[in-house]
Amino acid sequence: MSKDTVTLTDNRSGKQIELPIHDPTLGPSCIDIRSLYRELGYFTYDPGFLSTASCRSAITFIDGEKGILMYRGYPIEQLAEFSTYPEVCYLLLYGELPTRGQLDEFMGIIREHTMLHEALRNFYSGFRHDAHPMAIMVGIVGALSAFYHDSTNVHDPRQREISAYRMIAKMPTIAAWSYKYSIGQPFIYPRNDLSYTENFLHMMFGVPSEDYHPDPLHVRALDLIFILHADHEQNASTSTVRLTGSSEANPFAAIAAGIASLWGPAHGGANEAVIRMLEEITATGDVKPFIERAKDKNDSFRLMGFGHRVYKNYDPRARIIRKMCHEVLAELDDNNEHRALFEVALELERIALEDPYFIERKLYPNVDFYSGIILRALGIPMNMFTVIFALARTVGWISHWNEMMQDPESRIGRPRQLYVGSQPRDYQPIDLRGD
DSSP, X not given: OXXXXXXXXXXXXXXXXXXXXXXXXXXXXXXXXXTHHHHHOOOOOOGGGTTOOOSOOSSEEEETTTTEEEETTEEHHHHHHHOOHHHXXXXXXXXXXXXXXXXXXXXXHHHHTOSOOGGGHHHHHTSOTXXXXXXXXXXXXXXXXXXXXXXXXXXXXXXXXXXXXXXXXXXXXXXXXXXXXXXXXXXXXXXXXXXXXXXXXXXHHOBTTBOOOOOHHHHHHHHHHHHHTSOOSSOHHHHHHHHHHTTTOOHHHHHXXXXXXXXXXXXXXXHHHHHHHHHHHHHHTOSHHHHHHHHOTTOOOOOTTBSOSSOSSOOHHHHHHHHHHHHHHHHSOTTOTTHHHHHHHHHHHHHHHHOHHHHHTTOOBXXXXXXXXXXXXXXXXXXXXXXXXXXXXXXXXXXXHHHHHHOTTOOOOOOOOOOOSOOOOOOOOGGGSOO
16 A cells, blocks of 8 residues: 555645545555545545445456456456356455365355255246346345345355355356246256356256257357456446445345346346347348448447447457357358348448447447357347346356455445535425415
């Protein structure tokens, strides 16, 4: 921590205060403003918290200008190439990559927790047949605290660890059963002889009447999507988990809140929006008018899946997933019902990577562009896209929640406001208020 300070002068009162500067391992330094209200009587105003660090964290680092993403110091490129999703889960939870023995032990514990309490089956039947799978997931995850009382004491490190195991293990089952319920098929129970990702695909697409063997390429593609979406620093849903957990709510409630936040189309629905755009373009049979509309500053249309709020360079996850996307598309035969859609996607990608308009504005295809295409090619319906995002992000959420619970500086979240309402006024009886 730096001993440097910045001096803030209040021109109204003439008072000055010294505010400490905290230096991070990487990234911009932070000015500690905790004494600002006490010394000068001011709050800060920062809508969306775009310039505010709400916590200390050692989990994920992003440099949007340089296009860098790291989990616990490891570049996402290396993890995507050499690691697996369970190994990344261990890394995010414990801060270090596991040894072979540690990973085997970890996966053995995860397999012990993959099944849901049988009474939870009844919860599914309480939803309408056409309920969105995300609505089901929010309800089921929130209900877990009613079944697993032995892991809801947030002050007990061992109970926090057990709740993390349960969330990581049960989320694929919850997600797959949400899908099965929405299409009226029987629930498929987890199989502990399969890998984490194979097991999810088995529960998604398997049926009791025949054997199902996941395509190895599909397993690799989905495992890569899980890795790339495992965490992304203090985004809206992660901040929601932290804010909910700051009240000492149980971990299942905190994760349910994160799922609800992710459900918003401005956060977790981007890859679904990409597919809807591709369908619209495919229906017309011509990409060029949409490109021109995207360039027209007077037209509200924009290309979905291009550019990123954080990354002002190429989204590093997009560079990684692009190759996998092409591998998956190459496997499709010419008669595949989705082929036309994917050819439009490839044409959009070609234009964006060559057209000076997109290059100058750094509007490169992002991870949502490619993940939506891959999920569609795997036969996963659009209403499951955000569910899979939530499944992958669960380990990030629970890691941040656990980090917060161990942080001695953690406080219950209580943002301030800039009040712009009425001045004080007296109540008037209704008969004196006029017509």
